[in-house]
Amino acid sequence: MSAVTIDQTQTPPSRTFRRRSKFERAISSLGFWRGLAGILVFLVLWEAAAYLKTAADFTVPFFGKLPAPTLVAAAALEVVVQPGYWWSWVESFKRVLGGFIIAMILGIPFGLALAVNKYFRDVFFPPFEILRPIPPLAWVPASLIFWPTNEMSIIFVTFLGAFFTIVINVLGGARTIDVRYLRAAQSMGATQWHLFSRIILPGTLPSIFTGAAVGMGITWNVVLAAEMVSGGGSQAGGGLGFFIWSSYMGGSMEHIIVGMISIGIAGYLSSALIRWLGERAMPWQRAF
Amino acid sequence: MRPDVFSPGAVAAKGAISIRNVTKIYDPDGAQVMAVDNCSMDIAPGEVCMIVGPSGCGKTTLLNAIAGFHSITEGEIILDGVQLCGPRQPLATQSADRIVVFQNGALFPWKTLAENVAYGPMVQRRWPKAECMERARTALKEAGLGAVVDKYPGEVSSGMARRAEIVRALINDPKVLLLDEPYRAMDALTKQIMHEALLEMYDRTKVTIYFITHDLEEAIFLGDKVYVMTTRPCRVKKVIDVNLPRPRDYTTLTTEAFRLLVKEADEAVHEEALKAFKAGEREMA
Numbered sequence: 058m059s060a061v062t063i064d065q066t067q068t069p070p071s072r073t074f075r076r077r078s079k080f081e082r083a084i085s086s087l088g089f090w091r092g093l094a095g096i097l098v099f100l101v102l103w104e105a106a107a108y109l110k111t112a113a114d115f116t117v118p119f120f121g122k123l124p125a126p127t128l129v130a131a132a133a134l135e136v137v138v139q140p141g142y143w144w145s146w147v148e149s150f151k152r153v154l155g156g157f158i159i160a161m162i163l164g165i166p167f168g169l170a171l172a173v174n175k176y177f178r179d180v181f182f183p184p185f186e187i188l189r190p191i192p193p194l195a196w197v198p199a200s201l202i203f204w205p206t207n208e209m210s211i212i213f214v215t216f217l218g219a220f221f222t223i224v225i226n227v228l229g230g231a232r233t234i235d236v237r238y239l240r241a242a243q244s245m246g247a248t249q250w251h252l253f254s255r256i257i258l259p260g261t262l263p264s265i266f267t268g269a270a271v272g273m274g275i276t277w278n279v280v281l282a283a284e285m286v287s288g289g290g291s292q293a294g295g296g297l298g299f300f301i302w303s304s305y306m307g308g309s310m311e312h313i314i315v316g317m318i319s320i321g322i323a324g325y326l327s328s329a330l331i332r333w334l335g336e337r338a339m340p341w342q343r344a345f
Numbered sequence: 346m347r348p349d350v351f352s353p354g355a356v357a358a359k360g361a362i363s364i365r366n367v368t369k370i371y372d373p374d375g376a377q378v379m380a381v382d383n384c385s386m387d388i389a390p391g392e393v394c395m396i397v398g399p400s401g402c403g404k405t406t407l408l409n410a411i412a413g414f415h416s417i418t419e420g421e422i423i424l425d426g427v428q429l430c431g432p433r434q435p436l437a438t439q440s441a442d443r444i445v446v447f448q449n450g451a452l453f454p455w456k457t458l459a460e461n462v463a464y465g466p467m468v469q470r471r472w473p474k475a476e477c478m479e480r481a482r483t484a485l486k487e488a489g490l491g492a493v494v495d496k497y498p499g500e501v502s503s504g505m506a507r508r509a510e511i512v513r514a515l516i517n518d519p520k521v522l523l524l525d526e527p528y529r530a531m532d533a534l535t536k537q538i539m540h541e542a543l544l545e546m547y548d549r550t551k552v553t554i555y556f557i558t559h560d561l562e563e564a565i566f567l568g569d570k571v572y573v574m575t576t577r578p579c580r581v582k583k584v585i586d587v588n589l590p591r592p593r594d595y596t597t598l599t600t601e602a603f604r605l606l607v608k609e610a611d612e613a614v615h616e617e618a619l620k621a622f623k624a625g626e627r628e629m630a
Binding site for chain 2 (some may be wrong): 065176237238240241242243245247248251255256259260262277339340341
């Protein structure tokens with residue numbers, strides 16, 4: 058084996074850095090630690106307010122009425138081992154995803170049809186615009202009468218919450234596609250089908266995901282209210298909305314807060330799911 | 346033989362455009378606006394034809410008529426002996442023999458550069474899908490974009506994007522390339538490189554070029570002929586023959602002949618710009 062000589066005039070091989078995972082990058086950033094500090098300060102102040110109430114009988118506005126975060130944590134530890142609590146998650150997620158997926162399946166083609174066909178738009182847009190401002194919750198009594206089961210009426214109201222938002226976003230997105238893209242495609246010989254599948258559809262995807270993200274937020278609002286109003290179907294699996302409502306009836310403030318935080322987490326997970334899907338469906342957007 | 350077919354066989358080469366007495370009247374809400382008035386032009390095959398004139402004078406209207414985006418009111422436009430649009434068919438059929446490169450660029454943002462370039466051949470089913478992609482990559486490499494073939498348009502510089510867009514047009518083997526101020530928003534240095542790249546691609550393809558610009562130096566540097574247009578309604582005011590030898594490069598810009606041609610064009614354009622400005626003042630008053 059010959060000796061290795063190092064030629065100093067040569068440019069050194071470029072160093073390759075190991076690409077750090079998203080999690081590694083997150084915990085090494087200052088922003089992450091500031092965010093964590095913010096949450097801790099908030100919890101400490103909350104705990105202090107609860108302490109002032111019990112020790113000095115001084116009620117800090119709003120916070121003073123809340124149970125201490127340690128009590129909430131204790132209540133949370135108690136409920137997370139009960140299967141009933143997790144069934145509430147399953148019930149609510151089933152309703153949210155059910156309504157949401159039906160809204161996507163019907164809303165995306167409906168919005169695209171409104172965008173590309175003038176006759177379709179002339180006929181269906183006016184009734185759509187009259188129904189759209191009606192708050193989904195105003196549909197609750199009517200849908201309880203329309204649909205044979207409570208479950209179906211909750212999913213229907215959830216569907217309405219997402220449907221209108223998705224349609225409006227898809228319509229807006231498809232109508233604002235730059236005419237240059239359509240002209241460029243046409244002048245290169247694109248057929249009507251190509252224009253739709255290769256230009257209008259990908260051009261509308263960002264709006265579809267915006268609509269989905271907003272729609273997902275609305276479905277969580279709606280499903281909880283619908284569960285509270287309708288009694289959430291059966292007693293065993295009433296969903297997270299019913300969990301809060303029954304905690305309120307039982308007078309347990311700790312459980313109400315556990316329910317509220319659970320919904321925050323559930324909503325966050327749903328949005329994260331949509332963001333994740335969006336990044337995969339639209340790789341070109343990662344460049345920005 | 347159809348009477349609207351102009352003497353076939355008389356023109357052998359590809360990409361001869363004949364614009365004959367074309368008039369275009371826009372009619373938004375009954376206000377008849379004449380954009381183009383009895384305009385005639387004869388562009389030889391493989392000619393680089395630069396169109397300059399005041400803003401809003403109707404240069405783009407003619408481009409849209411050739412491309413088949415807008416109809417014309419009177420006259421006819423003939424490409425290689427075949428009528429594109431005329432009295433019987435005011436709107437030309439869009440086809441890949443005339444491709445437009447737009448002002449702000451129209452690469453599809455959701456496709457990589459290679460996918461963008463392969464788009465035309467793919468929808469026309471010219472070659473199998475894999476071959477379309479292969480040829481697109483090769484064409485981009487030849488244009489000096491080999492390193493970015495798999496990037497999205499949003500990830501590359503505007504100069505690269507514009508070059509890729511011209512590659513996307515040329516891969517369709519068009520007769521005419523229609524460019525509507527493609528380098529408008531670019532800085533002078535990038536523009537210079539774009540011009541040299543365009544001339545290099547032109548030398549390889551010898552496609553007829555209809556190029557709209559406001560930049561007189563660009564017009565003289567690139568063109569075989571420079572058409573100075575009048576203010577609205579648009580007509581040909583002056584045709585300047587650019588007899589500078591090819592190939593041209595940046596040293597051409599400093600020659601005496603170049604400066605004289607720019608001066609000649611400048612005088613003609615300035616007069617029209619003043620007219621346009623005064624007409625604008627009258628409209629405002």
